[in-house]
Amino acid sequence: MAVYTDISEVELAEFLKDYDIGELLSYKGIAEGVENSNFLVHAASGAYILTLYEKRVNPNDLPFFLGLMQHLSDKGIRCPLPVKQRSGAMIGELAGRPGALVTFLEGMWMRRPTVEHCRELGAGLAAMHLAGADFPMRRRNGLTVDAWRPLWNRAAERADEVEPGLGAEVEADLADLEAHWPKGLPVGVIHADLFPDNVFFLGKRLSGLIDFYFACTDILAYDVATCLNAWCFEKDNSFNLTKAMALLNAYTAIRPLSSAEAEALPLLARGSALRFMLTRLYDWLNTPEGSLVVKKDPLEYLRKMRFHRSIKSADEYGLKL
């Protein structure tokens, strides 16, 4: 589940009084998701998603996230559009949490993305990067290379409980990534968590991107690397070159990668795999037994880190420059 904060009908009706969306007809908590509490709200004017922001979201970042969704939507990127209160505000408070209402996006996420879905994703990601180019706000990535060691320090002691030898392996990788993390690559707005569960499709066509709550200003090719990890490996952890070719070549058809970006891709993919391994490891060790949140497997991302260590050049991902 991801409903950490429960709300009553009375509280919700009170919250919605500030919006022009008509009478509250129904609402229910949404089980999916990990980070925030989400509710599907039906009002007289249509369907909306109410998000109450939880642990990892800093309320000071909300204007960036919501402003970005507004900006991208204005530029034709299909994503949730924040609904404004009558006062013009986009952020309210409910059950002691900051909350926002956004439009409901049609479509569903792909449990088993195909090559065609990867191609659509590559094109959608590139279009998002271009649309974000003139977004005026900036937000540093709170989960990039300089944040990994502090996160690791909070999990390292118990890492070998999850897999013997994990501690030493991560230590070596982390030191290497810290020493060689690329500098000077093109930066811009990145989604930073564009996993299949954050991309909706209607049939084979991408119908929208959701969950911008890790979005930030960082290396654009790092977003590509995250997508390679999240979309181009099979359940048995094998890398699917056909999917990667489709994703990368659809991306570069819209936003070509420079040779420096291409050269950095294996390192970025390794770093991105480490980033998700670390947050998953931390949650794995710290989510209380009996919690309804589905814990994600850190070892899936350890396997990806290992895979990328064996890659010498981005051609091996099927990238054609």
Ligand SMILES: Nc1ncnc2c1ncn2[C@@H]1O[C@H](COP(=O)(O)OP(=O)(O)O)[C@@H](O)[C@H]1O
């Ligand atoms: N704008 C939206 N339109 C339709 N469904 C949405 C929308 N936003 C969220 N959802 C639903 O809520 C689920 C969890 O949302 P998500 O933003 O991924 O949560 P979290 O940040 O907690 O991971 C999604 O898988 C989707 O089913």
Ligand SMILES: N[C@@H](CCOP(=O)(O)O)C(=O)O
């Ligand atoms: N995508 C991350 C977890 C964040 O969850 P989301 O529901 O916000 O996408 C992972 O797979 O580790």
